[in-house]
Amino acid sequence: MSSKILIVYRKELLEVLRDKRTLFTTLLLPVILYPVLMIGFNAIMTRQTGVLEERGGTVAIQDSVQNEISMRIASELSQIENVTVIPAANNVQSLYLSKDIQSIVTIKDSVDVSGLRKYHTYIQYDAANESSNHIYGKVSDQIKATEHALIEEQLSNRGVSPELMNLVDVRKRDTADSQKKMGMLLGMFLPYIMIIMLLAGASIVAADLVAGEKERKTLETLLVSGVGRREVVIGKYLTIITLSMLNLIINLFSISFSMRYMLSRSGLDMAGAQMPIKAILILLAAMLPLATLYAAVLLSISTFSRNMKEARTYEQPLMMVSMILAMISFLPAIEMSNLMAIIPVINISLLFKAVMINDYQVSHLLITIISTLVLDVLAIWGTIKLFNTEGILFRSDDDSGSLKGIKKNKANFFNPYNGLVYYTIALLLLYYLGSYLQQQDLARGLVLTQLLIIAMPVLLIIRSLKLDGNKILRLKAPQLKELLIIPFIAIPAAIIVSLLSQVINTIYPFPENYLKMLGGLFKMDLPLWGSFLVIAVAPGICEELMFRGFLIRFFEKYGIRASIILSGLFFAAFHLDPFRFIPVLILGIILAYLTLRSGSIFNAMFSHAINNGFALIIMTLATKPFMKFFVSGEDSLHYWLAIPAVIILAWALYMFHKVTGGKQCVE
Amino acid sequence: MISVENLVKEFPKKDGTTFYAVDNISFEAKEGEIVCLLGVNGAGKTTTMRILSTVFRPSSGTAKIKGWDILTHPHKVRENLGFLSGDTGLYNRLRVFEFIQYFGRLYSMPESVIDQRMKEMAELLDMNDFMDKKIEFLSTGMKQKVSIVRSIIHDPPVMIFDEPTAGLDILTARNIISFIRSCKDRGKCVLFSTHIMREAERLADRVVMIHKGKLLAEGSLDELRAITNQTDLDDIFVHYVNQVNGENEVQAHEF
Numbered sequence: 001m002s003s004k005i006l007i008v009y010r011k012e013l014l015e016v017l018r019d020k021r022t023l024f025t026t027l028l029l030p031v032i033l034y035p036v037l038m039i040g041f042n043a044i045m046t047r048q049t050g051v052l053e054e055r056g057g058t059v060a061i062q063d064s065v066q067n068e069i070s071m072r073i074a075s076e077l078s079q080i081e082n083v084t085v086i087p088a089a090n091n092v093q094s095l096y097l098s099k100d101i102q103s104i105v106t107i108k109d110s111v112d113v114s115g116l117r118k119y120h121t122y123i124q125y126d127a128a129n130e131s132s133n134h135i136y137g138k139v140s141d142q143i144k145a146t147e148h149a150l151i152e153e154q155l156s157n158r159g160v161s162p163e164l165m166n167l168v169d170v171r172k173r174d175t176a177d178s179q180k181k182m183g184m185l186l187g188m189f190l191p192y193i194m195i196i197m198l199l200a201g202a203s204i205v206a207a208d209l210v211a212g213e214k215e216r217k218t219l220e221t222l223l224v225s226g227v228g229r230r231e232v233v234i235g236k237y238l239t240i241i242t243l244s245m246l247n248l249i250i251n252l253f254s255i256s257f258s259m260r261y262m263l264s265r266s267g268l269d270m271a272g273a274q275m276p277i278k279a280i281l282i283l284l285a286a287m288l289p290l291a292t293l294y295a296a297v298l299l300s301i302s303t304f305s306r307n308m309k310e311a312r313t314y315e316q317p318l319m320m321v322s323m324i325l326a327m328i329s330f331l332p333a334i335e336m337s338n339l340m341a342i343i344p345v346i347n348i349s350l351l352f353k354a355v356m357i358n359d360y361q362v363s364h365l366l367i368t369i370i371s372t373l374v375l376d377v378l379a380i381w382g383t384i385k386l387f388n389t390e391g392i393l394f395r396s397d398d399d400s401g402s403l404k405g406i407k408k409n410k411a412n413f414f415n416p417y418n419g420l421v422y423y424t425i426a427l428l429l430l431y432y433l434g435s436y437l438q439q440q441d442l443a444r445g446l447v448l449t450q451l452l453i454i455a456m457p458v459l460l461i462i463r464s465l466k467l468d469g470n471k472i473l474r475l476k477a478p479q480l481k482e483l484l485i486i487p488f489i490a491i492p493a494a495i496i497v498s499l500l501s502q503v504i505n506t507i508y509p510f511p512e513n514y515l516k517m518l519g520g521l522f523k524m525d526l527p528l529w530g531s532f533l534v535i536a537v538a539p540g541i542c543e544e545l546m547f548r549g550f551l552i553r554f555f556e557k558y559g560i561r562a563s564i565i566l567s568g569l570f571f572a573a574f575h576l577d578p579f580r581f582i583p584v585l586i587l588g589i590i591l592a593y594l595t596l597r598s599g600s601i602f603n604a605m606f607s608h609a610i611n612n613g614f615a616l617i618i619m620t621l622a623t624k625p626f627m628k629f630f631v632s633g634e635d636s637l638h639y640w641l642a643i644p645a646v647i648i649l650a651w652a653l654y655m656f657h658k659v660t661g662g663k664q665c666v667e
Numbered sequence: 668m669i670s671v672e673n674l675v676k677e678f679p680k681k682d683g684t685t686f687y688a689v690d691n692i693s694f695e696a697k698e699g700e701i702v703c704l705l706g707v708n709g710a711g712k713t714t715t716m717r718i719l720s721t722v723f724r725p726s727s728g729t730a731k732i733k734g735w736d737i738l739t740h741p742h743k744v745r746e747n748l749g750f751l752s753g754d755t756g757l758y759n760r761l762r763v764f765e766f767i768q769y770f771g772r773l774y775s776m777p778e779s780v781i782d783q784r785m786k787e788m789a790e791l792l793d794m795n796d797f798m799d800k801k802i803e804f805l806s807t808g809m810k811q812k813v814s815i816v817r818s819i820i821h822d823p824p825v826m827i828f829d830e831p832t833a834g835l836d837i838l839t840a841r842n843i844i845s846f847i848r849s850c851k852d853r854g855k856c857v858l859f860s861t862h863i864m865r866e867a868e869r870l871a872d873r874v875v876m877i878h879k880g881k882l883l884a885e886g887s888l889d890e891l892r893a894i895t896n897q898t899d900l901d902d903i904f905v906h907y908v909n910q911v912n913g914e915n916e917v918q919a920h921e922f
Contacts, residue, residue: 004773011758217755
């Protein structure tokens, strides 16, 4: 089996390396690009500075003092090379505006309380004009030098040593060697460039490998040959990794050499700086998992797409997200931590920065590599799944995703594309309108958010499309048996989810102001039943209508299991709260299961209300003596509660499954 | 060598209903026999052949290729099967011999055997002039020869041709037709699909007619002629299609 992977791999590599386009962008371009960019840029810079120097300029002097000192300042200004000094006439401002003179120096004086006469020079210049800027630098340097000379003379005249001027001096002792300095410079922008290069290199190849085969009608031939689909996927996957790593290595070396050349030319002290070979090797090791992750994701995009053009389109979001995440290396004061180390792209970017200044922890390197590999395995597994899905591998040219198709066919309204559009709009409304409402008044804002943003759009859409709301939202009375089991699901689930939050809190402590904000939710100025309405009942009804009633319908074509998980993910993301993502996801999945299994949304509403109410009750009763048994501290539950909770939840879910058996799950 | 039993392939349609591309089809093809799968466009020919060549999985029913079940031993099926269609693409950036070698290796053939087979085929099909050329520079006829060699490099006992002459010029199409005949002469079991009646008449030992996924009729040309009382294959086909439609009309009246 592995030998066939190798056969596929060798053939793909050969084919890719024969493609002039790929060769040019992945191999030749980086070799040429950086030297040309950096060295060329450097040369032009030096030349342009020379041009400015030669061009010089004219300075007009307005001397309103006209004594020995002011005249000396003026006369010394006229000593500057390539600068012409003229006395200011009446038309001086119009000359300045027409750029005939680059700067106007005005000299004034004042006498302070001790009787000392002081001189003030005003330098008028245009910071947005290169010539004027250049002149400003020269003029202000010259005035400082004149000032220095004047003070020295005055001191000697009074019999004081001019050395008094240097009573305290400042000398730098930089402990960063030139190696580290170069590392810091490289660490700022290299990660960004490298991540983008890696993705760009991989995407060219990936689009060609499956979508390209579809387009050229070679895929069927390959599938009927003696090779298994898994071997095809892995062979192609290794090809992408190889090409993108090759691309990366060439980029890295080309950029390092050019950088070094440029730095040494620009006068920075780089005498001792060596090529950070060791750092580069560590980085390549760290980039490898990212390369495999990109390869897997891009391959799945390529498999999903009908042709190469489509594949390139679907690659764009990945590119955008990667660029934004990679930019983290530009931000100051963001450092590597265990949390950062599990976020893909960000982890590599920060690790890169740390490695370049030789200040990194092996544990971060390991977490980065492992977390990326886990995602990678998931992605490649998904690709193999896709490769075994006939509907995807041989997608016909219908356009169920396009806007035209939706308008044409009302019955087809519930498709994933529409679902995403609807969800995005709701999310934006929540983010802007919802937070605005809640700032005005928390309790009223929460209720309005539930009614206006979450529930009402659902009802409006159903009404305007003349759909059967009862059927779509599963507004069907539940059986009594089901309702009786719900508390045994909702309460243990609430306990497990709370405990999970506590665990997450101990690993990655929630920020202080976040806890304060969350606590505010339970300390609203309302009677208990009021809080219960705001926190438990309103979300129980409205959020269920939106997520388990409406949104889940858009993803039904992926099957029951996938639509349950997808709706859970959307539900969790809707809370705009990374700290509670996993707990909310679990809740969402359970609620979606309850709805689809029983065919009645009321089960989920009931469960949701109990869950939210549970937290409220714990917070309210926490101080009561009998609660000591369950609660430690202000509001954290004892961990032993997990055991009965899991047992009861498992039993209740089993019972629910049983009493709902034989019913139609999805209508 | 090919036996198809109650094969069904469903595709979900966008409006939620199911489309039966292949609806309960059974037939057989023996050693040294050319069987033609005849039907208009959209009848289910390609879907049937894709199932036989393990690209698709059937919704129900099964098929055997040289005794190997397509569901339980797909790998063995592919080893015993050569597949060729009219619009197959090739890897343009490979040279001809590299392309053929690649598929030989994927069938786990030893290098020496691949080389020898390749030499024989090149001689037979007059390909020696362009074995070292990159495929992108070949003419359509040359490309078709490369495809032929690719499909039989592993000397399979069963050959499946999906609309093998579709989109080809007359001369290239003739080459394919004579290649199909030569397969029969060497004792292979051949299944080919077409919507061109003349092609079926010239080549087939037996004809399997399908329409809208369903089996219309099966038998040798002489048998079908005797049953329908028609001489022309065109007329025989239309006769059967009318029969099915007629039955449907009767059924519609009953409701």
